[in-house]
Amino acid sequence: MASQLFMMFAPLEGWREVRSRPPRAIDYAQVLKELSDVHFPTPNKSCWFKTISAAQAASLYAAFPADEARAS
Helix, strand or coil, X not given: CCCEEEXXXXXXXXXXXXXXXXXXXXXXXXXXXXXXXXXXXXXXXCCCCCCCCHHHHHHHHHHCCHHHHHHC
């Protein structure tokens, strides 16, 4: 079975995490939410190395209520 890997890291904080999950769009949204709510609730600066595609943006709306999806 195929899986997708999520690599999350903050080199200056000495932190990294890798997760392997089955390929579902909603998991992308949940990982972004965890990064923003748990690991970096008040960031000085966010830096995303991957542009969010329309399908990935749609996963935010599939995973969360509209007002919360827009805030992400």
